[in-house]
Amino acid sequence: MEINERTAHWTQTLQVSGYRLTAARLSVVNVIAASQKALNPMDAYLLARQECPGLGLVTVYRTLEKLEELGLVVRVHAPDGCGAYLSAAEGHEHLIICTHCQRAEYFAGDDLHPLMDRVAAEHGYQIQDHWLQLFGICPECRENS
Amino acid sequence: MEINERTAHWTQTLQVSGYRLTAARLSVVNVIAASQKALNPMDAYLLARQECPGLGLVTVYRTLEKLEELGLVVRVHAPDGCGAYLSAAEGHEHLIICTHCQRAEYFAGDDLHPLMDRVAAEHGYQIQDHWLQLFGICPECRENS
DNA sequence: TTTATTATTGAAAAAGATTATCATTATCAG
DNA sequence: CTGATAATGATAATCTTTTTCAATAATAAA
CATH class of the missing domain: 3.30.1490.190 (Ferric-uptake regulator, C-terminal dimerisarion domain)
Structure with a gap:
């Protein structure tokens, strides 16, 4: 999926689910949706702060939690850590x-x-x-x- | 592998590798080697304390670390937690x-x-x-x- | 057996990661 | 615009894991 298409899909899903579209939340969405790499909350925080300077780490945790709950991202488990998130696949892969x-x-x-x-x-x-x-x-x- | 065979193998491997056989260490070995279930450090601690009352949680961490390093146990990753340990398989399974x-x-x-x-x-x-x-x-x- | 060496121990403290609390702010429906 | 309230960020609290360190116990050597 194209990145812009993905962010559009995610923001729409958030909105339809009753979540508000805030600058903080969108910065996290943009970072995760655009990344080819699994990002942990701190990674995402540091990247998203470039777009939203006042962003708090806690908001990153909360946003990732919501995105996961909506099935938009998945948590990636690896030998060296299990706290990273990645855009979900389309279908089971x-x-x-x-x-x-x-x-x-x-x-x-x-x-x-x-x-x-x-x-x-x-x-x-x-x-x-x-x-x-x-x-x-x-x-x-x-x-x- | 039979449980007794497994504990014998583990204690021997520890000894050959230069590690000392202490009551605390052996209690953890016995608990993990005998368990059909993946145990996290706290699980193992509570069970091993029955055999070694003075046991400290830190020693459980340290023992699990050594057993893993020797290839005798593996860390099990699951959706609800990644800190549990299980006897290693014989061969890759x-x-x-x-x-x-x-x-x-x-x-x-x-x-x-x-x-x-x-x-x-x-x-x-x-x-x-x-x-x-x-x-x-x-x-x-x-x-x- | 006895002794000396030193790996190991457990308690306590520290560090890291994640979650809860709460007053303030900002989104969005009306 | 305005009001209701979801969301935010700072702080504190939790929980898990690691580090520190003096005391202890396992092992090798005498």
Whole structure:
């Protein structure tokens, strides 16, 4: 999705959901929607402050919470931290994350449902969700090292 | 692996690695090695205190850190928390975790290497690691609800 | 066994990250 | 414009994890 399209979608969703469009909130929306990298609250705070100088870190936390609740962003879990956020995928996709710079991309994987059904049957679990994530070094970071 | 076999293996590995075998450390080893569930430091602390009453929470953190460094336990990441530890699998396997009770089991999945190679090629990432985790309700928790 | 070395311990404090409180401000419907 | 109130940012409070440090206990050497 185009960045402008994404920010438009997010602001509209916020508005439709009864949330107000404030300068602080929009600065966080812009930063996250435009980022190719998973950002933690402090990252997002430092970037968004360039657009909204008075911004408080607490507002970043609150905005991320709302965006997640609306399904617009997802929290990214990685070996070195679990507090970063990324624009949500369209449809369910899997993630590949750069362990150097947190650049993340979605990919459409194999259909895991046969596997999930098999494991569910063999172990007796009722499966609710799954994660498939790859970790590695992105092309850009490979060059810079 | 049998629990006794596992604790023997862990204590031996600790010793061979130059670590001392203390009552506090062994109580944590016993608790984690015997647990079917992923335990966070506080869980492990409360259980291990039954065997070693004077135990301090800090020692649990330190012991888990060493066990992880030796590859004997792994840190489990889940939507509701990323600080729990589980006995490591023998060989690389994937995880299925109960979102109610943290019971976790390993399973041998499909070979993901073809997928990983494809994604690596398409996105230009040099892949280092991957996670495949399923989340659901274990048989026991299903009965109790 | 006894002793010396030093890794380990637990308590307390510190640091970091996240959440709650609250008076002030700003958005938006009317 | 104006009023209702959602949202803000500063501060404080929580919670988790790490650091510090003197006392203790495990191990190797005598």
